[in-house]
Every structure is written in structure tokens, then in C-alpha cells.
Amino acid sequence: MSVNLLKLKIDGVEVSVPEGTMILKAAKDNGIIIPTLCNLEGLAPYGGCRLCLVEISGSPKLFPACITPVGPNMEITTNSDRLKEYRKMVVQMLLAERTHICSVCVANDHCELQAMANQLGVDHVMFERKFTQEPIDSTHDFLVIDRNRCILCTRCIRICDQIEGVHTLDLKLRGKDSEVIMDLDEHWANSCSCTSCRKCAKVCPVGAIYIEGEPIGHTKNKEIAAFIRDRRNRR
Amino acid sequence: MSKEDKRRIMLEKVLKEHNYQESALLEILHRAQEIYGYLDKDLLMDISGSLNIPPSHVFGVATFYSFFKLRKPGEHVVTGCLGTACYVKGVEKIMEAVEQEFNVKRGHSTPDGRLSLLVTRCIGACAMAPTIVVDDEVIGKATKEIVIQKIKDVLGGDKAENR
Amino acid sequence: MTESTKVRVATIWLSGCSGCHMSFLDQDERLIDLAKKIELVYSPIIDVKDFPENVNVTLIEGAVANEEQLQMLKKARERTKVLISLGDCAVTGNVTALRNSWHHSDQAVLERAYKEPSDLNAAIPTAVPKLLIHARPLHEVVKVDYYIPGCPPSADLINYVLTELLAGRTPIMEGRSKYG
């Protein structure tokens, strides 16, 4: 099977990319990192966080790079002033949405949201921060979920469904009230389907799901989904 | 046959009608709510098993849509329409009056379970705004006096029957 | 450079742990260079009673948590040209804002702090200024010109920001600042 290569420009650099590749991946393969929080290689793209928005010349709209495939002769801009400004907005809105206090968080220094804020120069949040009282569930032997730190990226839900294959996790309610739940919104210890595989904790970009007593740097593993998927595909 | 068994048979019929299709989840939740009045966790687990879809998925769907009730509603249900036209025409004042008169907050039931006060985002009767639905009766061009009297009537009606 | 042409700098310590001030002092020998250009006119580390007029730069550590601090912050803002939030408490509320989650009254916060943990003679001290309902970052109360996040911000970062400002440049925080 021959792969059709497409020619396009990313930030002015001409590149050749296999047809069907998402812009995010195409950029990464050519050394351009587009920020994202919800996307994770190996999981189906979600398009929710809106950090990876890029401009494609000829369209006034912005496109999520994680879920928009490359097209022939596309001219993609990944880092205009407007995009930088909007990415800062996304991070500010996420920081303001729930209780994000880096200094007392298990994920301090290993948090993708924190790193994103630092990288983008979000030196303050223009919105009044919410200090939420979402339930913390530490009933499980070693897995803990603190929903006050959740950014609703759904990586945990997707890896539970797409890689582990049990779909213990899902979202309940909608909008700002959305929460990650186990089964019928049970305590984690009472979950009828959780296999305690820890993948959710491995891919959580923040400190919302973590393993009690284990250094978080040890838990986190961004490659796990891509690795398992890749090996499965080879079979 | 107990009431519970009868309901289960009705539910089974609904499930069968839809061929136990995953995609009919919304329809089945609708019908289950009609049969049982509300959707408790046992019922959701039952549906999850019958359609063979994960419990968290069923719970996620049941809570995403505001029409589904996961708690037992009151015997009588008053629903205020908070659509644009009703809002502009002052439905808020009527709702506040009802809340005060019957000591119930929107989204909740009275402690004795006799009355639930709910809100909806538009029943599509905008030219009759403001509208309030008391049980199944739509009251158009409502005033707080009319609505409160109507609620008193339906609440009082039960008492008379009981006697 | 004579005293009168030096930049008048103040530092304030509101609800914070003083770690940011420690970090400020961690600039070590760079402080000597700094001292040639600035005059420290008000700070917890010098003995000046009232916040002076005509201050060029004020660095403020800590969140605003009580009435006294609120008045202090407002006064500082009025008398300062460039106001800088120093550290996570000033920028985000940080640890001092943890109490915001409980949405209690100030009384409940005091009881939690002074009565519940103590075994003996539990009492709320009378000298505590009245708490605000929420501990807030500075920019929710007054206009803030620059932010130096961090818990604490590194001495390098503090030095960078001050050096840039003294040189009349705008500090670039992208990739430099660090929360937590």
C-alpha cells in the first residue's frame, strides 16, 4: 500500500506529510510543538482543550490541530500573536475554573497545566479563581481522584475505554458541572468494573488522579497509550 | 404478580421493541422513566446490563439530559418556563412567589414529597408568556395569584379524595 | 549615584510565609549591585513605620486576607508607580486561599485555626484583624503592573524582573516564570 504524501507549509516551512496525518502530528514530526492538554498519542483525539488551535490561510476559522487532518497545499500558522493570546486565555480559564494551587498539589513540577502556564507566560489569571468543593475519592486501595484539580480533558476516560477496554470511567452531568465518575457514580472502592490498572493515573495531565504514596514523577507515563496501541496494531 | 414484576415486564417489552439496541438508550430511558416515575441506580444498572453498555455510560447519558430524573419527584409537579419570552414577561416573580408560598426551592420537592418545583427552558408557548405548568395543565399568561390558587387546588384535591 | 536619584523601592509582607522575601534576599551578592541603584524605603526587613509617599516600585508578597491588609494594599497602590505581585500568594491566593473552598464565615475560619487544633485553653486571640470572606490575589483588589509567580519565585527571576525594570525594559515572563 503506497502512502500518498502531501506537500504543505507549517509556519512557512515546506513539509511533506502522509495523507490523513493530523496537523498536530505533522507539526511534531517536523520539529514544531503545538501546545495541547487533552490530546495524547494513542488515544482518539478529543478536540476539547482548544490549546492546539491553528490558523489555516484562506479560512477565518481556527482549527484544532489534534483532529484536523492535513490537506494539500495548506498553509498553517501555529504561533501567531492571536493564537498565543488565545492559548493564554485557555490556560487562564482552566486555572480559574477549579482549585489549582500548585504549591500544595501532588503534581507540582510534574503537571502539564502548570508547565503550560509557565511556558506561555501566563503570569496571572485575569478571572476570579474558583475554589471548588468537588468530592475527593480516596476509597480505592491506592488510586485517588481529586476532582477539584480535574481539567476535564477526558484522557482517563479514553484510556480506560480505548486501551484498557473496561469503560469504568465516564462523565456525568454537563457543562461546568461535569465530573469524572466510576460506573454509576460509585465510590472507587465499590467499582464493579475497575481493574485497578492505573492507566488513568499515568496519563492524567494534572494532579487529579494519582497513586497514593507513589512519587508522581514515577506514576506519569505519557507514552503508555501509544505504546500499547502500536503493539496491538502490529499483531 | 407484584407491582415490581409488572413494571419489569413492561420494561422488558420496551427493550425488546428496540431490539436491545445500544442506540435506543435515550428512548429506553424515556420509557423507563414513564414506567417507574424516575431512574434509580438499580434501574440504570438493569438497563446497562440489558443493552450491554457500561454503567458509567448509562449514568453519563441519564445525567447529561435534564429531562431524566434520578430522584423521586413529588406527587404534584409545578414547572416554570424560564424561556426568553417568559423571562421577559416576568415569570421570575411568579416562581419566587411559589417558592415562598409553598416553601420549596426550584429543583427540589417539599419535605413531605407532595410538591416538586422544577424549571424548564421553554415549552414553546411563548406567545402565551409567562407560562407555568401545574401537573399536566399549561397555565398561559399566568399571574402569581392564579398559579398559587391552582397549586392549592391540586394539593387540596388529593386531600378531599383521601377522605 | 546619590540617594535622591536612586529608585525608591518598597516591599510589603501580607498573608504569606515570608518565603518570597527570603528569595529576594537570596539574590546574594547581586543585592550589592542592586543597592547602588535603589533605595529601600519601606520593608519588613527595615525599620520604617509608615508607608512613604512617592515610591517607584513596590513588591508585595502574600494575599489580601484581612481588613488591615486591604487598607495597606490600597495605600501602597496610591503611593506607588509600579506595583508588583511577588510570589504565588500575591498572584493566585495560593495556600492562604485554601480556606476559600469552605466558603465559611471569618468566624469559622478562626475557630478552625485556633480552637479545633488546640487541646488546652482554646481561644481566638482578640488582636487578630477582621478577616475578609475570601483571601484574594492582589490584582482582584487593585491594579497590578507586573507579576512574579512562584512559591517562592527564584532569586534569579526576581533579579531578572528588577534588572529589566531598572533598565527601562519590560520583563518577558514566557518560559521564565514558574508557579508552585
Added chain:
Amino acid sequence: MKEFGVDRECKVARTGCIGTCSVGPAVLIEPGDYLYQSVTPEKVRDIVRDHIVLGLPVKDMLYSNREYFKKQHRLVLRNAGKIDPLRIEDYIAMGGYSALEKCLATMTPQGVIYEVRTSGLRGRGGAGFPTGQKWSLVARAQSSPKYIVANLDEGDPGVFANRTLAEADPHAIIEGMLIAAYAIGAQKGYIYIRSEYPLAIQTLQKAIAQAKSMGLLGNSVLETPFAFDLELRFGAGAFVAGEETAILASVEGRRAMPRPRPPYPANSGLWQKPTLIQNVETLANIPLIIQNGGAWFAKTGTPKCTGTKCFSLTGKVNNPGLIEVPMGITLREVVFDIGGGVADGKKFKAVLVGGPSGGCLPETLLESPIDYDSLTKVGAIMGSGGIVVLDEDSCMVDTARFFTEFCVDESCGKCTPCRAGLARVKEIFDKITHGQGEMSDIGTLEKSSVFIRDASLCGLGQTAPNPVITTLRYFKDEYIKHIVEKECEAGKCFKTRDEEEEA
């Protein structure tokens, strides 16, 4: 009627909504289009005696505002009030299903699409995408089966055009779907309808059953090889489910969360198969286009926006109701000529066009013609056709707050701008309407609403800031008054907590 002995010459018929809801119950007497308003059982006796027996219309009970109908142009609502929606025979008697017959007997699918293209019809769901173009995309898509979804999830508060259409003329929707299905090669269709519309659901259920028994739906439509089956799917109280990709998720039995496009539903819709999603009002236009030709249809409206549009006219207006007007009519004509102006002699302040994510337009923009492009230019949208008139008693800050709150409640929560952003915008409004606003809040509102518009995933988030953006553009003075002088001229804001509890 028996009493007067005219029961043989006259037929009492039930019918769908005529559109004059504010003066209901209404009775229409044919011939002559005599419409009686606010009828009661006692009054009916007078009407029958004077009008039918003596031939003298009862003048003081007639619907007084002839202007209400004069400026309207009823295509979609052609049968509303004229036929009994529960009788398929009535629909057929008015020429119903002959367009379908014409298609199946004399036209190729390409020919049907050509007519629709020629008509210039654009999607009535709000976005205004050219219908013919959409059809050819689905028709050209390679995989099968193909599906068609009729969108009757009229979630906009203050809008009831689709409900009226379904209740008054359900077969027009079904016929439109059949023709569309024939054109694109679909064999299965769903009508996705809000569960809040029980009468419309019943009407459609009956209509589908009748169509099935007449051989209009099923394995062999009108005894041709064309097969088409139709099912109803019920919404369950989620505004976002009206969005194109969210409706697909909902029909599949999932949470109605939109997904980014591409891929477009035309290529990958229901169960990843090519799917045509069309608003029911669009579909109801189809039989007319086939009957009379695309060129005939294109004569109504403006060159770029052909045909008519139904609007739910509500708020502080004298004649609220459902209207259908040609594209290009001005807002002034709608509000003042058809609507009869502002109720109770109050002063006009603004008109909100396009539902909760529409724009608030001031009096100076009343000359704007109603079409997709002109409305977008002034910051409003066609949306699903809601027009709410606001008078001097309405506070624009409070209005923007109300719609923002609506969108906060209805956001699905998938993307950050809509979920986290709108909630912050609403908090800023709460601050301002409680007297704690600062001038810097205006800047924050402007910045965030433009960001939410540009960065949100779906139409809900992208249009949700419209009321904020337009009120900031046209009524900034009111914001400043609220913030600086803590004054609300309409008297809506600045209730203290005590006052709120008292009320």
C-alpha cells in the same frame, strides 16, 4: 350548528396553529378567511348564528389586525390552519405527496438536487448552508447505507416555529424527508424531536402511521423500488443537541457532545455513514420547490436568500405569534407592521434576533433586512428564528446576563472556552448587576467574549457571546451606568441579597 340547522352545510374541523397565539382560542371560517379571536363556547353560538346563518360577520370579534397577515408570505405554513393535521387525506387534497409522486415517476435523484440547487434554498436551522450543495455532498459520498436526520430539537427558548409546523402540517415534513431521501439515496430516516413537545410527537406518530398504511413509507414507496423507513427519536432536554454533530451523538444514544468538523456528517455521520441533517422547516419547503420548480421558489425573498422564514415573534410586542415572512423584509416591518409595535404604549429599546445566542439590535438597525448575511453583519444570527422585542423596562445588561446564564447551563462541557469561559463571563455579569462592577470588567468581557466566539468547538459556544458582544457594541452606556453610577434605568439590577430573599 344543529340548533340552527346548518350542520349539513358546514364542517367543523380541527386544525393546527394559525399563528395568532396571543388572542387564542381562535376560530377560522372559510370561505373568506374570517378569523375570530378569543372565542368562548358562548361566543361560538353568536358566530354561528350571525355569520353562518345570517351571513353577517361579527365585526367586533374578528381578529382586528389585518396587517398581521398582510405582510406575511406563507409557504412553509401553507397548510397551517387550513387542514386537519391528523388526516392525511386533507394533506393530499391540498396537493400533498404529489411532489413525491412527481419525483419518483419523472425525476432522477440528480434532477431533484438540481431543482433544489436552482431554488437557492438555504438551511433554516440557522447556519444557512445551501441545501442543494449539502444534498449533492451526501449523494456523492461513497459508503452506504446513508441516513437522513430531520432536526426538530427546537431548543431555543422563545422559539416555536418547528413545533407549530409539526403540529399543523406533519406530512409536509415527511414528504420533504422522502424527497430528500430519494435524492441522496438514503433508506432510513430519523426525526429528532424535543420531548417537551408532546402534541407534536403525537401528531407526527399518527402521521407516520398513516403514511405507512398508505404505502408512502416502507419497502416500496408508492409501489416503486424506492424504500424508506422513518423513526422518531426523542430529545431529553439539552439545547446543545440541536447542533449538527451533537444530534448524531444523541440519535446514537450517547451524550450530546459535539465533535469538531471535518469530517462532515455528509461523509461521516450516524455510525460513520453519510448523513444528511436538515431542519424540518427546510424540509417542508422541498415539496413546493419540486411542485413549482426551483426558479419559481427563487422569486421569493432576495437573490442570495430565497424563500421565506418562519419567526416566533415574542416579547413586549402587541401581536406575538408565529409569522412567516419573505427573506429580505426589514426588522421594522416585522416588529411594527406585523407585530403592531411595542405593547402597552412603551418605548422600543431593542430587538433580539436569533434566540439566546442572537444579537440585541437597537432602533437604528431596524432597517436591516432579514437575511443570513445582513444579520451576521450587524452581530445577530438567523438562528432558529426567534425575535424578541424588548422595551424600556428591559435592562440590556440583565438581558445579556440572562442569555449567558442560559448558555452556561446548556454548555456540554467539552471545550474550555464555552464551559469555563462562559461561566466566568456570567460571574462578571453577576458582579456588575450586584453593584460590584469595575470599569476593567468591560475590557475583560470584550476580550473573553471574542475569544469564546473564535475558539469554541461548536455553534453553541461560537454564538453564545453574541448577546454580550452586541449589547457591549450598541448599549455600552448602560454598562457604564451600571458600573459607575450603580444605576439600572429599567430597575432590574442591584437587588440586595435581602431584597432577593424578600421577593
